[in-house]
Amino acid sequence: MLHFELVTPERLVRSEDVYMVVVPGTEGDFGVLENHAPLMSTIRDGELAIYRTQGSTPETIRIEGGFAEVNGVGLVVLAEAVTG
Template sequence: MTLEILTPERKLFSGEVYGVQLPGISGSFEVLEKHAPLISALKAGRVKVLKDKQQHFAFFDIQGGFVEVLNNKATVLVEGAVPVESV
């Protein structure tokens, strides 16, 4: 699936990924390929990007925002975000 992480200033991440773990308002959740359409509010926390099935990850600390999942694409819109580390 395609993932984009966007802030008001710039596009922080864009690419094909296996999945993404997000800090939802009611708790963390994961979105994988072909997920049902969804819109959810996000709280401040850590986003874990699952780049592939071989344990390659990227992490971003985000401020609050929203995620939209539609047509095998997840768009994360946040107030601010910084990359933490990649494995």
């Protein structure tokens, strides 16, 4: 499982283990699974798609701008705002 955190300047919005997250990167959407290579990316306004299990219907959360970091611990999305 992939450890996923969604953070805004005001609060920690989510911290959970999931199967995959699709992030709206400024260069295009990208999916992050467990053991993904380290990565740092800016993100554009758009929707995160969170898959709790393989093949499940994704939950979407609307975010505005920020950064995404994939490291040895998992994925952290630092969003300027969460609007949905």
